[in-house]
Amino acid sequence: MRYSGLLGKTLREEPHGIRSPSYALLLKGGYIRQLGQGLFAFLPLGLRVLRNLQRIITEEMQALGGQEIYAPVVTPAEIWRRSGRRDWIRELIRFQDRGGRELVLSPTHEEAFVEVVRATLSSYRDLPQLLYQFQIKFRDEERTKDGLSRTKEIYMHDGYSFHRSYHELNNFFPKLFKAFRRIFERCGIQTFAAEAGVGYIGGEKSFEFLMPAAGGDHALIRCGKCQYAASKEVAIGGKEYLRGEMLPLEKVATPGCGTIEALAQFLDLPRSRLAKSLLYLTPRGPVLAVVRADFEVAPEKISAFLKVPVYGLAGDRELAEAGLTAGSLSPIGLPPGLRLVVDDAVARSANLVYGANQAGFHYRNGNFGRDFESPDVADISLTRGQRICLQCGGTLEEIQAVEVGHIFKLGDYYTRAMNLAFQDDHGRAAYPQMGCWGIGLGRLMDAVAWANRDERGLAWPEALAPFRAYLMSIGQSLAVKKAAEELAAELGEEVLFDDREDSPGVKFKDADLLGIPLRLVVSTKHLAEGLVEVQERRTGRVSLLPAAQAVRAVQDLAGAKPALGSRT
């Protein structure tokens, strides 16, 4: 490929207002282009990286025994109604077609895969099934961010497995885990696997693959001493309980104290002496969650504990319906029938301040077990750094990370809700146990760029680079130009030949920015000795090689393969 004909040249100017260094480099190098908020085009260089990612993932999925299929991105709303997710995924776009049929622009594909499997599943002999695809998702994210790291349209690899039993799903999971590790290793990034929340995908357990990165939009809690790591939303850590003699409950006027901040100031108490109550909505009705005010609620933990999705916070209407008073919510004097979940730090701390379900009033010296009660006590608060690791007593730290992959144990939630059954080996009806997983290819490309760069630009791993080699010549000598043309012809599709009339300085700079593994330079000086300069982008190591050997060096590059379809 000649650089002069390539769509998407390097930009001379620094793109404006961009914080993410990987995004800036992908823009500057001409890999991607923004078309709208969270909507990106992949230019030829970016597309070739994408196809290389696709090849690596395909190879690992095939090795796992996966079968590739295609499920449409537009799906009937009816199947989302059956799973119960039609109404509460905020990122889900619905629309009507001309015939008045309601359709969904799918943010994920659990429902579609259940429907695809339905027609072909009858007996246990048809299981397990490991299915995957490369397909678009559309997620109407509230905030998109930093280029490819959170987009609305996502070109995604996603997979869905169907098993005869939970035991079989459990046996499959470590294999999937290993395949994910291999994928990220082959992409040249280091990841942590960490337990994570399940969000609207649901199910019982999930693991995220996170790449530590300053500025990453995920928080990872990690122990400095042992192997413990978890996504912040589900991480656990030691808590300090506030013990003490129980004092008498006392109602106090707290005029104008609508916030925790105001209340702490008014009562002259630290936040740790106050309880905070929040009402969350779930498909089984509202749930009042109580944590100590020096913590934040972790909805993912409530969801895991109650085994229902948590949709979000209640609004004024739902508060009124539940018989609660905004600004003074309380587990003390709880309206009958309302479900209550209490954080363990609240249950084990004495004499906290609670709301009174009465505007302008609170209770002092409230005590769990005496003033209110619930069977549902659990860890439902967010863990922060500087807490104690429950596994080894070490200190937890919070680091920023980028999520590059996510695997889920879904169990039988979807198959049961959507009534996809099979006959087990005893002739009884059973629901397949599902696993699922996903890798956003744009986000992964961004992470690879983040991890493989230096102050001069990108430095792609060989397996992902859009070309194996970048070729240029120096000077106006016809012999040099001819030698460069010959090299280009010999290397064919594997080389990006910079045939512009620009100065060597401009070309060196662009070669560094583009980050192609080998840079070949033909110059008068070395051509006289029959040599070509070959420089490795990642190490900077320079060799002078005869042309034939330079060609071999390019062809021998370990992982690099041309993209889909370029081989005939």
Next chain:
Amino acid sequence: MRYSGLLGKTLREEPHGIRSPSYALLLKGGYIRQLGQGLFAFLPLGLRVLRNLQRIITEEMQALGGQEIYAPVVTPAEIWRRSGRRDWIRELIRFQDRGGRELVLSPTHEEAFVEVVRATLSSYRDLPQLLYQFQIKFRDEERTKDGLSRTKEIYMHDGYSFHRSYHELNNFFPKLFKAFRRIFERCGIQTFAAEAGVGYIGGEKSFEFLMPAAGGDHALIRCGKCQYAASKEVAIGGKEYLRGEMLPLEKVATPGCGTIEALAQFLDLPRSRLAKSLLYLTPRGPVLAVVRADFEVAPEKISAFLKVPVYGLAGDRELAEAGLTAGSLSPIGLPPGLRLVVDDAVARSANLVYGANQAGFHYRNGNFGRDFESPDVADISLTRGQRICLQCGGTLEEIQAVEVGHIFKLGDYYTRAMNLAFQDDHGRAAYPQMGCWGIGLGRLMDAVAWANRDERGLAWPEALAPFRAYLMSIGQSLAVKKAAEELAAELGEEVLFDDREDSPGVKFKDADLLGIPLRLVVSTKHLAEGLVEVQERRTGRVSLLPAAQAVRAVQDLAGAKPALGSRT
């Protein structure tokens, strides 16, 4: 791949209510599955055919110098506003995101590619650009049809080229034409290229690649004698004019004659003696079209003649606004300022019946040139079979066909409307001249299945088959089973190994239905002589070969290559 583990088995029962034989076979063979109206999943077998189509198209596009990119399927409505297409493409779905931004689920990608090119185009040196992608389109079709032949979600190959001049676009066009021919040849289908309408894609000229097929939803007009062929909507043919002495214009009462049928009966005249006037909407205002009542209007011809898109027929409101009377529209006494296009058969026929723009009245003996006049006389009516070929005098025939590809000369319509300019070699601003093209991969798969089948099932061309060989064994002999397992292991990814316990009869039937090029059978009888039975699906030719030679026969199959990513 073992058949027992494959997702999507053959169906034992004939699918209900399906007319298209190719659709029925794809369903029965387990290649595809319907998820909703016009929404299909490709199961593993179908996906492998799809990937093979993608490989062939990719190879031809690369040979043409094309560069693959990815433009998002969801695009900002703003760019559709700039091109002027936001409001009148009926198949286009619009929706709002959370932030209130209007987005489009793209039915085609001209606008997006103009935007992608914009940022990278400055001088004529950046042209030409040949760009393509494989990307989803969503078209809210009024009627979907016959499985893959007209779907709402379309997995499509589409390309867009940008040229310095119309001359350059013209030089590129024959190359594109040839690449399309090669693609369809390699897919094992015979196509006619025929001039066609441009529809909402617009531009100046287009050619469809049509495969003649009973039940196909396209009509192709073809000369039985010469090479002339065109899509019915733009085909031209000889017309018989009704000459005669001009008689005096006469207004007659035609009570209750709201239709041509009623009018012809009331006046006791053949339809050819009546003129029919219809009001069409265009971006430059309404246009009254007049044809003889024995013809139908061809909106595509009006569009080509006036060089504006024709949106569709006017409703009552627009008729009233134009000052016309429904049921009696007429070019005689035309309200001032209304544009009039007259079919040449009307202009050259004497003494026709016209409306009178007055309910319950018509004119007899209307004559173009005397009673009304227009500078815009053209062929704007549909040609039917049994007419004379204007090129050779032969007889035209109308045949049913399936459209499998479409190429367009767009000219500078989009680049001008969206103001994408470059500096030409004289330093002047100029608009790139565009070409574009598209192939729906599902529709192509359906056409290939249609053309490559017999009464027993599918018979894929080698280059497209999901596997090169189908392998089975007969009987319970352990030696036979072992030999089959060994063959399967040796052939690896290239064979579909039917390891089911079913009878040979069931397997033979399924092998025929699936249509994989070679069927390998291991049986006690032949194994004793060290031979394997190899049958060609398309010819039925049987050979008995030693195992090693059978393996070679599979590996030597001409075009067949494994699908994306299955090669390591």
